[in-house]
Amino acid sequence: MPAHATGANPYADTEDQAALRQLARDVAERELAPMARHGDETEEFPQWAWDGMRKAELFGITIGERWGGAGLGDIEAAIVLEELARADVSSAILAQLIFNGPPRAIEHLGNDAMKDRWLPIAASGEGLFCIGISETEAGSAVGHMRARLRPDGDGFRLNAYKNYVTGGHKARACLVWCRFPDSAGTKGIGAVVVDLESPGVTVAGTHVKMGLRATSEAELAFDDVRVEPDDVLLWGDPANSESFKTLISHINHERCGNAAMCVGAAQGALEYAVNYMNERKLGDKTLADLQGLQWKIADMATQLEGARLLMQRAVHMAGPHGTPPALETAMAKTAANLAAKFVCDEAIQLLGGYGFSREYPVERVYRDIRGLCIGAGTVEIQRNFVGTSVLRGATPASDGWKSRRA
Numbered sequence: 001m002p003a004h005a006t007g008a009n010p011y012a013d014t015e016d017q018a019a020l021r022q023l024a025r026d027v028a029e030r031e032l033a034p035m036a037r038h039g040d041e042t043e044e045f046p047q048w049a050w051d052g053m054r055k056a057e058l059f060g061i062t063i064g065e066r067w068g069g070a071g072l073g074d075i076e077a078a079i080v081l082e083e084l085a086r087a088d089v090s091s092a093i094l095a096q097l098i099f100n101g102p103p104r105a106i107e108h109l110g111n112d113a114m115k116d117r118w119l120p121i122a123a124s125g126e127g128l129f130c131i132g133i134s135e136t137e138a139g140s141a142v143g144h145m146r147a148r149l150r151p152d153g154d155g156f157r158l159n160a161y162k163n164y165v166t167g168g169h170k171a172r173a174c175l176v177w178c179r180f181p182d183s184a185g186t187k188g189i190g191a192v193v194v195d196l197e198s199p200g201v202t203v204a205g206t207h208v209k210m211g212l213r214a215t216s217e218a219e220l221a222f223d224d225v226r227v228e229p230d231d232v233l234l235w236g237d238p239a240n241s242e243s244f245k246t247l248i249s250h251i252n253h254e255r256c257g258n259a260a261m262c263v264g265a266a267q268g269a270l271e272y273a274v275n276y277m278n279e280r281k282l283g284d285k286t287l288a289d290l291q292g293l294q295w296k297i298a299d300m301a302t303q304l305e306g307a308r309l310l311m312q313r314a315v316h317m318a319g320p321h322g323t324p325p326a327l328e329t330a331m332a333k334t335a336a337n338l339a340a341k342f343v344c345d346e347a348i349q350l351l352g353g354y355g356f357s358r359e360y361p362v363e364r365v366y367r368d369i370r371g372l373c374i375g376a377g378t379v380e381i382q383r384n385f386v387g388t389s390v391l392r393g394a395t396p397a398s399d400g401w402k403s404r405r406a
C-alpha cells in the first residue's frame, strides 16, 4: 500500500536515523547550545563544538567505511545538521563542510590517492576542509572566475584569490574551483584540492560579519602553488563545460545541507517563541492566549513544515549514495531560506523588546540564517533556476504536476 494511504509520513526517520538524531541533539544541547552566545560575542572559533562533534564521531557519518566513516547519505547529513543548527548555526557549519563540502566531492569524484590522503582526516575530525569558489568579482557569476592553473612539468601551478571561504583560516585543505590552461567562460573550469600548508598559500584576511560570527569567512591567496597530478579532482577540458556542470550539480549536497540548517535553526527559534509565549504573562493572560499571536505561530509552523518537507523530499530522492536532483534542491533551499527568515523575524517580534536583545537567542539565529540565504547560491539564483526550469516545462517529482501534464 502506498505510504499516503497508510497515514504514515513517507519521510519519517527509521529507527537508526532516530537514534542518530538523538545523538546529534544530545551533542547540540550539551556542547553547542551553552557556548553559542560566547562564540557569537567573541568570534572565537568554536573548538568546544568541534571537539564535542568529534568525540561523538559525527564527522564520519557520510564518509565511506573504508576511510573510517559510516557510509551514510544526504538524509542522515540533513538530520544531524538540523539538530546541530537548532542549537548553533555557526557550529553546524563545521559539520556541513565535512558532510557536504570537499570530502563528499573527493569521495564521489576524486582519484584513489586523493581519497586515501584526505578522507581519513575528514572522517576522524582531524582536520577541517573548505571550499574556494567565489572571488571578489565572481560570486553568482561564477563563470567569470580568474583562478587559473599553468602547466608545470607533470603538474600545475595555481594562482588564485578566493573570497568568502568559510573556515578557510582554520582548514587543512581547500577544494579550489579554477580554470585549466587555455580556457574561457565555463569551459575548462575544473577543481583541485590544495593542502593549505603548501608554500604560496596565505590567509589574506577574514570578513567582519553580522552573523555566523564564530565561523569566519576567509580570503585565501594562492601564489604559484604547486599542484600535483593527484591533486586534480576534476580536469577542466577547454573544449567543453562538462566538469563545470558536474561541480555545479555536486553543490546540491551543500544546498540541501544549507536547507537542513535553516530548518533546524527556525525550529529552534519557533520552540523558543512557543515556550516564551506560554510563560509571558499579560495581567491574567499569557501571550499564548492572544489569537493574533496564535496566528503568527500558525504561519511560522506552516512555512517551516513546508520547507522541511521539500528538503526531506530532495534528500530522499538522492538515495543512499546519489546526488539530490537540481530542481527539487533549488526549491528546497529557496523555501528553507525564506521560511527561516520569516520564522526568526516573527520570533523576535513575539518576544517584544527581549527579542531584540542579545541576551536572548532569537536575534542571533536571525543574523546567522541571513548568511545562509546568500551562501551556496543566493535565493535569487535558486529562483532563476526554478523559474526558467518550470517555464521550459520541467516538473518537480510530485504526482500533481505529473497528472497535470499527462
Ligand SMILES: Cc1cc2nc3c(=O)[nH]c(=O)nc-3n(C[C@H](O)[C@H](O)[C@H](O)COP(=O)(O)OP(=O)(O)OC[C@H]3O[C@@H](n4cnc5c(N)ncnc54)[C@H](O)[C@@H]3O)c2cc1C
Binding pocket: 130, 131, 132, 133, 134, 135, 136, 138, 139, 140, 141, 163, 164, 165, 166, 212, 217, 371, 372, 374, 375, 376, 377, 378, 379, 380, 381, 384
Ligand atoms: C555566510 C556565507 C558563507 C559563504 N561561504 C562560501 C564558501 O565557503 N566558499 C565560497 O566559494 N563562497 C562562499 N560564499 C560566497 C557566496 O557563494 C557568494 O556571496 C554568493 O554566491 C553571491 O556572490 P556575491 O557575494 O559576489 O554577490 P553577487 O553575485 O554580486 O550578487 C549580488 C546580488 O545580486 C543578485 N544577483 C546576482 N546575479 C543575479 C541574477 N543573474 N539574477 C538575479 N539576481 C542576481 C544576488 O542574488 C545578490 O542578491 C559565502 C557567502 C556567505 C554569505
